[in-house]
Each structure stands twice: as structure tokens, then as C-alpha cells.
Amino acid sequence: MEMYNKPPKKQWKELTRRPGFEKNQLSSLVYDILNEVKSYGNAALQKYSEQFDKVSINDLLVSEKEMEIAESEVSEALKSAIKLAKNNIEKFHASQQNSEEKIETTSGVFCWRKAVAIEKVGLYIPGGSAPLFSTILMLGIPAILAGCKEIVLCTPPNVKGNIHPAIRYTASLIGISKIFKVGGAQAIAAMAYGTETIPQVYKIFGPGNQYVTKAKELIQQSGTAIDMPAGPSEVLVIADKTGIPSFIASDLLSQAEHGADSQVILLSNDQRIIDETLSEVQKQLNQLPRKNTAEKALENSKAILLESMEACMEFSNLYAPEHLILASESASGLSEKVINAGSVFLGNYSCESAGDYASGTNHTLPTNGYARNYSGVSLESFQKKISFQELSKEGLKNIGPAIELMAEAEQLIAHKNAVSIRLKSINDV
Template structure:
């Protein structure tokens, strides 16, 4: 993990890839979407055979498969999952918003009505790894929002089954349907519907570059959570940071995949060197050593800043998905952080705590989008409608001003709609 100067780091960062995907991927994904729109289920079977190497007879997971999964995963896992579910539920309960109204004086009633979405689809990545936490973090807020129908799509394993940890998490959170389909074809099925899979209003959940591009293409016809990029951590460490802990957290981010990004910003060159050594020592003992090494080589950096102010301003420039403030009195500096998905304070609040357990959502804005985007929440699964009521008197009082504004815009039929109501 290289130690570099702030200026060199910023030069590198400006060469970051943008949300524009390659033309090749876009064209291929657009073709897949068109095919699913035209051919429905039959194309899903074909694509699954082609991309996942499995010939399925049925897309939907049945109850027997879920029962089998519960036998496989073990009681410890189910208990830990239920504990996490309780914490995630408790945190997201606080995000519920009521409908509200105001101004009922003088014959004016104005408000906003909150309504849950009708149907939501959750993409859960498959392949080598299993992500039960993705199920919890996406399904729980949708449930709390009051969404009546929630479906999961996830690619099948080579044996045609779904990972048992994912199935149990889906069962525990009360998912309505689970479909064995992944990739751009799964996104297309959720966006436009097929014989088996109902069209949804919103698609959430992480995925590879094909999934991300498919979400971008269907965006507008349905809602999506975000275009997810590789996962990132930024650890700000002053001389009070425990270097062993800081190193472990950087390594935990780097194990996600080779594109993951682990940045340490320190105000002490000595601390930087100690963390660098800790990273090298711990890395050798970790299972996913090979991925970690490539990820750190490519995107892992230790940046030395002159002051804490400079370090925190650099954080705002990076707008990291995960930020750990391993500094003295971290609460005192919270106001200086403008751009970060999740902020972990102190030596005992590692990212891994937030990934699984603490309660806040782990679906966070990546790739600098924390400058404008938020963690997934209950608010992502409702929509608002304005409500407006004026009495005859109230409208009469307002009518001249409305007519003036309408005519300034040259919209005289708008003015007419007010005039016909004048006694």
C-alpha cells in the first residue's frame, strides 16, 4: 500500500472512471433488454443457460427449496441474522415519514400525502459469493415503507439452486417471490415484466457492470436506487488511531474485489508507516490475500496531510462511500464532513459493523456520488403527492395574481381557468 502526497493523489483521482460505461457493454445490454421485452420468460431461460451455465425448468424458487436452505445454514447464522434484522428495523423505523398538511386557515388546505410503492424488485448478486446482508438491507426498508409486493432476482449457482444464506434471509424478511435470474436480463424482467415476473416500480440492489448499465438504461421507465460502483473506504487516522485496527479495516474493504478502493488519510507520517506495516503483516494471514493485494496495488493509498483540516477537506473531495474518523474527539469534527455515505466514529466502529449489523443501511453512494446521494432508506420506497384545496373565497382572493403570472408566461388558457371561476 503506497504512501503518496496529496497532490499526486488528487491527480490520480481525477482520472477516475465516470458513470459512462463502455459502448460495447451498453450495446450488448440494450440488446438483452429488447430481447426480454419481446420474448419474456423464454429469453430468461436462454440467457440463464448462456451466462450462468444452468438449464432451468422453473424461474421461481419453491417452498421446499427454502425449507432445505434453513436446514443447511445452521442456528448460529439464523440467530445472528435475526439480531441484525432487529437492529436494521429499529434504525429504519426512524425514517418513516407521515403525511402532513398545513395552512387550513382562510380556506386553504395544502399537504403532502405519503404512499408506498406498489411493487419493488431487489437484485441480489450471486456467483461465487453469497450476500444475505444485501437481502436485509434492501428488503427491510421496503417492508417498513409499506410496499405490499417485494420480489428478489438472483442468479442461480451451477447446480441450479440459490445460495441457502440468501434464501434464508429472504424468508426471514418476508420476501414475496424469489426468481432464479441474474444479469441485465433480470433487470429487464423487473422493469417490463414477463409471464412469470411482474413489472415493478423500483429496482434496487448492487450488481456487476452489466447490471449497473441495465439499471441506467431502464431508469425513467422504473425508478432505481443508484448506479453502484466499486466499494470504497476512507480511514482518517491521527496519532490516536489504533494502527492495527485501521489496517484491518482497509484490508476488509480491499477484499471485496480488485476494483475496491481503500484510502488512508493521516496527519502523521509515522502513523502512515505503522499502518503500512500492519497492512502487510495482516494481509498474509487473510484468505482473500490475492484479491486484496491486487486491490491495494491498484487503488490502495496512504495519503499524508499537514493538518486535520486539510485531511477532512480531502475527504469532502473524495466523497467516500465509507468514512472512518479514527481521530481524537471525532464528534467535534462531524460538522466538517459534507460528503460521505456513512461516517464511523472512533476506534471501535469499523466498517464491518455497519456492513452487517449496527442498523444503518449498507447500500451507500459510491464513486464520489456521496456528494449528492444518500444511503438507501425507507424514503426510497414511498412517493409523495401534493394535496391542494382552496375554497371559492380563497381562490377569489388569489385570482388576480395567478392571472398576472399566467399571462407573463403567455399561457392564456391558464388565466382563463381562473377567470371562469370568478363570480
Template sequence: MKLYKYPHRDLWSEICARPVQDDRKIIPAVTGILSAVQKQGDAALRSFSRKFDGVELGSIEMTATEIKAAAQQLSPQLKAALKQAKNNIEAFHRSQKEASKKITPMQGITCWRESRPIEKIGLYIPGGSAPLFSTVLMLGLPARIAGCKEVVLCTPCNKEQQVHPAIRYAAALCGIQKIFKIGGAQAIAAMAYGTESVPQVFKIFGPGNQYVTTAKQLVQNRVAIDMPAGPSEVLVIADGTADPHFVAADLLAQAEHGPDSQVVCITTQARMVKKIEAAVAAQLKVLPRKDIAAKALEHSRIVVTKNLNEAIALSNFYAPEHLILACKTGNALLKSITAAGSVFIGNHSPESVGDYASGTNHTLPTNGYATAYSGVSLDSFYKKITFQQLTAKGLKTIAATVTTMAEAEGLQAHSNAVKIRMTK
């Protein structure tokens, strides 16, 4: 990790720079995949599965029997863990339901807003070196709570055309019945455009590699997506009360996601630097994914600041996906935080708990998008529709305001729509 000691604000952009991705080759390749799937449908999906994954697909959709069989292939401990996570995630997202509120801004005018579920949802679940069955719960459960009528899940299969049993089991817990054995940009294309087997959806959720991310961005002229995405990241703010072993574990937990993940540590105590670095080195040696984590650490940073106020200011500038406050006064800092996907407060709040089972959603904005985007919530699966109703008296009260404004904009027909009612 590169060390910065008491950096001037001029260096903040350098400190906060994410790993650069070269899209010059990716965009043309993804564009070709999208076009092929749009034109050729299932034939293109089978061709790309053969080309990229070495899989000769029979049926693209999983059968109910295949989904049900997953329960027999998992340990009782993992099934119990998934059920506990499900309960917590459901509880947190159910608490986000809002009752409709009617207001009367003027006598005779009533306005309100109601939620309607997005009817067709597509979920992408990576299934490579780290099959993200936890993401099935994070996306499938709020979709069900919101009342989405159709949920389509795409995830890559292995060469035996099998999907990881934990993904299938998690999908069953969420009531998802349509699972398709396809991955990559072609899966995004299938959900965006529809094929003979895969239904077209209205909004796509889920993480993925650079090709999946690029595909999601390119199909936005056809479907909505959850948010812009990039590699995983965490920023830890540690004061003198932080445990360097805890800090190191949190940094490595994020670094093992992928070689393009980024971890940042900001500390107010220069003496903590060597302790954290030593703990990182010791823990890294025994990680099964140590090679991946080591590459991520190559473009990660550790920064020493003068005080916590400066540390928070630098964190807001970075706008991390995950922010861990390993500080004695963590709660006192919360009002100062303006840009973060999810915040973990204190030495006993590791980010991995939020990744799996505390109840909050782990689908969060990365790459600095936390300055303007929120993480996935129940609202992500709704459309908000506004309503209004006027009585004759209400229209008469506001008529002059509307006609004056419409005519000032040169839109006479707008004015007439009010005037003709007034003459009646």
C-alpha cells in the same frame, strides 16, 4: 498503495480518481441482453442462464418449499445473527417514518404531503463468490415497513439450481415470497420489462457487477433505480490516536469486495504511514480473498495531510461511500462533512458493523455520487404526493397572484381557470 505526502490541491483529482471502467464492450453486450429478454421473455432467461452460468433452468421461480427448507440448512449461530441484524435494521428504518403535516400558508389554503409505498419493487442480490444475504435484509425490510405490495427478488443459482440458503432464509425473514433463480443483466431486464414468470416492477434496487450496473442504468427509461453504482470504496481519516491495525483491517475489509474496489487512507501523521502499510501487509497474507484484495490495493492511496481540516476537505472532494473517522476528535468534525454515504466515528466503529447489523443501510452511493445522492432509506420505497385544498375565500385571496403570473407567462388558460371561478 500509492503514497502522497502533503499534496497540493492540484493533485486532488489524481488522488481521487476511481478505477476506470471500459464500457465500450459492456454497453453493446448489455443492450443485446435487454432486447432479447424484452422480446423473448422466459426463453431468453433460460438461454442466458445456460450461456453465462452453465445452468439448465427448470422452473425460474423458487417454490415455497425451497424457501422454507433454508431454515434447516443454516447453523443456529447464523440464524440468530440474521435475526439480530433484522431487529436493528427494522428499528432504524421504522424510526424514519414521518407523520403528515398540514400547513396554511394563507387563510383558506391548506397544503400537505403524504407518503405512498411504491407498489412493485424489484431486488437484485448477487450470489457469486460472496452471496450478499445481508443486502436482502437491507432492502427487503424497508420495503416491507413502507408497505410495498409486491417485492420480487432475483438472484443467481448454482448449477444444481440452488440458491444460497442464507439468501432464502433472509428473504423469508423479510416476508419475500417471490424469488427467481436468475442473475446478471438478464435479471434486471426481466424485472424492468416483465416476462411470463417474472413480474414487471416500478423500481429496482441492489448492487451487482459492471453488467448489472450498466443494465440498471440503461433501463431507467422504463423503471426507477435506487442510485448510480460503482465498485465499493472506503476512506479512513487517521490522526495520531488511530490504531494502525484497526485502520489496516478497515482498508482490507473493503478491498476484499473486488479487484476494482478502492480504499483511501488520509493521515495527519507521517509516522503512521509505515505502521499502516506494515499492518496491511501482515493481515493481507492470511486473508482467503487476498488475491482480490491485493489487486484492489494496487489502485488505492495513502495520503499525508497537514491537519484534519485539510483531510476533511480532501474527503469531501472524494465523496466516499464509507468514511471512517479514526480520530480522537471525530465528533467535532461531523459538521464539516458534506459528502459521504455513511460515516463511522471513532476507533470502535468498523465499517463492517454498518454492512451487517448496526441498523443503518449499507446500500450507498459510490463513485463520487455521494456529492448528490443519499443511501437507501425508508423514503426510497415511497412516493411523496402533495395535496392542497382551497376554500372560496382562499381562492379569492390568491387569485390575483395566480392570474398575474399566468398571463405574464402567456398561459391564458391557466389564468382563466381561476377567473371563471371568481365570476361564479
């Protein structure tokens, strides 16, 4: 991790930069993948699976048999853990159902909104470097609670052409059966355009690496909606002298181990906390099976000493982290100052892994500064809000003259007439 000692404010913007690929190079590669899948369907999926995943797949759909045997392939302990997480995620997302209150804006004029599920949705479950079955809970549970009719799931197979048992088990536990063995940008293209085997959907959800995220960005031009740009994981920890260095180090490493392109940031107003955390990071790093990945991510990462906790909060809001941990006994007060963040963890015992798996909040969150203008996935992400209105004769009499005047001022006389013809019929009776 690179160290910065009270950098001047004019340097802050530069310090919020995420690591990344050469943008143009990535765009043109992903653009080619999208076009090939659009033109050649399954044949293109097979070609790219061989090229990028080193696997030859004849049957893209996970069979009923593969789904059935998943139950016996997952340990009882893991099944119980998944059920505990499912329960909390269901509780939190069910509480997001919003009321559909009718508002009378003027006497006789009623307006309301109704949440209606998006009929066809696609879920991308990352699997390149780790089988993220927890992401099925995060996407599948709100999709089912919202009432989406068709749920399609794509995830990359391993080199033997298999999908991890925990992915099959979790999908089947929550009632998802259409699972396709394809990953990367080609999976996003398949769900956006449809292929001979994979149904086309209206909105695509889920995190992924740079290829997946770029593909989601580009397919929006074809009219497919996406949840948000949810790319390489990141965490920013703000710690004062009441933070606990070994805990902070474990949180930094928990996101660093996701991928070489992850980024973790430590901000503090206390040099001792920074020094002790960095030495803890080195100690804990050596115990990790994914040491090499985490080490690479740490090369993109920073520890920054700032003047005060206020300055730390200001920097964090500029950075707009996917995850923000407030490692301080004053976390509650500090949390009031959060403006840009995907998900916030308060105090020394709220580790980021809790939100990744089982507290109930959603772990599909905006990265790369997008927490400035996007929220994480929620029940609402799977719904559209349709607005309704109903005017009585009295209602139209009350607001009709204003509409006529405004329409005339915009020189849209047919608009005016739609009101006038009705007012006349009311007055004629």
C-alpha cells in the same frame, strides 16, 4: 497500495478516479443483454445464465419446498445473528416514517404531502462472488415497512442451480417469497421489462458489479426508476495520530475483499500511521481466504499523506466515498465537516462492518463519487410523496388575483379563467 506524499492540489481530482472498465465496451455489452431480454424473455435469461454463471436453469422461481427447508439449513447461531440485525435495521428504518403535517400557506389555503408506497419493486441481491443475504435485510425491511405490495427478488444461482440457504432463510424471515434464480444485467432487464415468469416492476433496488450497475443506469431510459448507482464497494479512512493501525488495516481489507474492482483509500496527516497501517495490511492480508481478490483491489488503492486533517476532509469531500471512517479521537468534530459521503463511521470502534450488517443503517450506498448527489437507500426510497391542496372560497379569494395576474403574464388565459370563473361565482352569491 500506492503511496502519495503530500500531492499538490492540482493532482487531487486525478487521485479520486475509481478503477473501471472501458466504459463504451461495457455499455454495448449490457445494452445487448437488455435488448435480448426485452425481446426473448426467459429464453434470453437462460442463455445468459449459461454464458456468465455456467448454469442451466429451467425453473426460475425458487420453489416453496426450497423456501421451507432453508430454516433447517441455517445454523441456530446464524439465525440469531440475522434476527439481531433485522431488529436494529427495522428500528432505524421505522424511525424514518415522516409526518404528514398540513400547512396553511395563506388563510384558507391548505397544502400537505402523503407518502405512498411504490406498488411494485424489484430487489437485486448480489451473489456472484459471495451470497450477500445481509442485502435482503437492507432492501426488504424498508420495502415492507413502506408497504410495497409486490416485492420481486432476483439473485444469481450457484453452478448447481441453487440459491444459498441464508438468502432463502432471510427472505422468508422478512416475508419475501418471489425469488428468482437469475443474476447480472439480465436480472435487471427481467425486472424492468418483465418476462413470462418474472413480473415487471416500477423501481429496481440493490447493489451489484459493473454489469448490474450499468444495466440499472441504462434501464432508466425505459421509465423504470432505480435507487442509485451502487457499484463496487469502497471505503476511505481518515486517521490522525490517535487512529489504531491494526484497526484501520482491518477496515481497508474489509472492503478490498468485496471485489477486485473495489477501492480503498487511507488519508492521514501522520506518516507513522500510514507506515504502520500498510505493514498491518500486509500481515492481515495473508490470513484472508479472499486474499487474491483483496490483493487485486489493493492495486487500485491509495495511501495519501496530506498536510493536515483539514486537507484530509477536503480531499474526502472531493472523493465522495461510499463509506467514510473517521479514525480519530476527534471524530465528532471532524464529522461536522463531512459534505459528501454515503455513510460515516465515527471513532476507533465504529468499524464499517457494523453498518454492513447490524448497526441499523442501510448498507446500500452510492459509489463512484455518486455520494455527491445521491443518498443511500432509506424508507423514503420505497415511497413517492404525493402533494395535496385544498382551497376554501376564502382561500381562492386570497390568492386568486395573484394567479390571474401571473397566468395572464404567461399568456395562458385558460389558466386565468379557471380562477376567474370561480371568483365570479363567489362574488355573484
